[in-house]
Amino acid sequence: MGLEGVEPSSFMADFLAGCGGYAVVDGGLATELERHGQDLNDHLWSAKCLISFPQLVRRVHLDYLEAGANVIISASYQATIQGFEAKGLSVEEAETLIKRSVEIACEAREIYLQRCAKGYWDFFDSPKIDRHPVLVAASVGSYGAYLADGSEYSGNYGASMTLETLKEFHRRRLQILANSGADLIAFETIPNKLEAQAYVELLKEENIDIPAWFSFSSTDGTNVVSGDPIIECANIADSCSQVVAVGINCTPPRLIHGLILSIRKVTNKPVIIYPNSGETYNGETKQWEKTRGETEEDFVSYVGKWRDAGACLFGGCCRTTPNTIRAISRVLFDKSS
Numbered sequence: 555m556g557l558e559g560v561e562p563s564s565f566m567a568d569f570l571a572g573c574g575g576y577a578v579v580d581g582g583l584a585t586e587l588e589r590h591g592q593d594l595n596d597h598l599w600s601a602k603c604l605i606s607f608p609q610l611v612r613r614v615h616l617d618y619l620e621a622g623a624n625v626i627i628s629a630s631y632q633a634t635i636q637g638f639e640a641k642g643l644s645v646e647e648a649e650t651l652i653k654r655s656v657e658i659a660c661e662a663r664e665i666y667l668q669r670c671a672k673g674y675w676d677f678f679d680s681p682k683i684d685r686h687p688v689l690v691a692a693s694v695g696s697y698g699a700y701l702a703d704g705s706e707y708s709g710n711y712g713a714s715m716t717l718e719t720l721k722e723f724h725r726r727r728l729q730i731l732a733n734s735g736a737d738l739i740a741f742e743t744i745p746n747k748l749e750a751q752a753y754v755e756l757l758k759e760e761n762i763d764i765p766a767w768f769s770f771s772s773t774d775g776t777n778v779v780s781g782d783p784i785i786e787c788a789n790i791a792d793s794c795s796q797v798v799a800v801g802i803n804c805t806p807p808r809l810i811h812g813l814i815l816s817i818r819k820v821t822n823k824p825v826i827i828y829p830n831s832g833e834t835y836n837g838e839t840k841q842w843e844k845t846r847g848e849t850e851e852d853f854v855s856y857v858g859k860w861r862d863a864g865a866c867l868f869g870g871c872c873r874t875t876p877n878t879i880r881a882i883s884r885v886l887f888d889k890s891s
């Protein structure tokens with residue numbers, strides 16, 4: 555199926571065509587930094603690494619590119635001016651770090667493309683990789699991700715939360731990311747309708763001139779984490795002409811198929827999915843817990859089914875690794891090695 559029946563904007567259509575019909579998105583960033591030994595048990599999460607170990611952030615982006623990713627997502631998910639200020643940084647320093655997150659991803663792309671041009675990989679006898687188009691997506695995490703109090707996974711911001719408050723929270727970072735050299739904005743792990751609406755209005759009010767994707771998360775396969783129906787959320791994304799893909803991230807693989815079908819009922823925009831490993835994050839203990847024993851093999855065995863259901867962009871979220879991405883790439887492009 556793939557692109558059949560889908561009318562993406564020319565931006566996404568051209569990109570997908572250049573990738574061979576489907577695109578591979580990277581895998582978990584913060585959890586991969588943790589796997590490399592970083593202690594990110596902090597309100598800033600992956601953004602902490604922008605300060606303490608930017609070379610590692612670049613290395614992980616590069617690992618994902620080598621694994622076959624066509625899209626890498628910047629380490630700005632939890633990088634907010636308000637969060638950096640709370641750590642004692644000035645507004646100027648915070649803004650520089652947010653911009654830097656995209657620059658680091660662009661540097662990784664540059665290194666990768668240079669290596670491809672030089673045939674570096676053949677020389678080192680690494681798995682052969684084709685030169686492929688690469689986009690840098692600037693990550694925007696939710697207000698709940700900034701709060702780092704679990705509301706990222708409940709979508710519950712309290713009765714007094716308003717659209718205007720959310721817009722003001724996100725406005726400045728979005729302006730910075732839109733002018734950072736990123737190809738598009740990745741609004742990730744959106745937990746409720748209100749925040750999706752805030753993003754739509756901000757894209758318009760701020761005349762953001764790069765495209766965006768909207769990606770929601772779910773724990774029941776029908777609603778996003780707040781309980782708002784995925785269909786209503788996808789409708790909001792569909793209403794915005796700058797949105798070039800709509801989908802799901804940081805959600806267990808077993809729920810993805812049904813969610814793709816729901817999203818496709820209300821939009822013809824390309825569907826993006828990048829599930830987590832199937833483990834569950836416990837906000838209190840701040841640990842990932844095994845749930846139904848989903849393994850990497852299970853994850854990858856779903857990919858063909860997700861493609862048949864109409865998804866066009868495939869990657870991984872928390873606790874997935876470059877190995878997951880390599881396997882997705884093999885399934886999609888039928889690579890023998």
Ligand code: MET
Nearest residue numbers: 582583584627631743804
């Ligand atoms: C909680 S979802 C996190 C998404 C982010 N792009 C990351 O991988 O770190």
Ligand SMILES: [Zn+2]
Nearest residue numbers: 804830871872
């Ligand atoms: Zn995640």
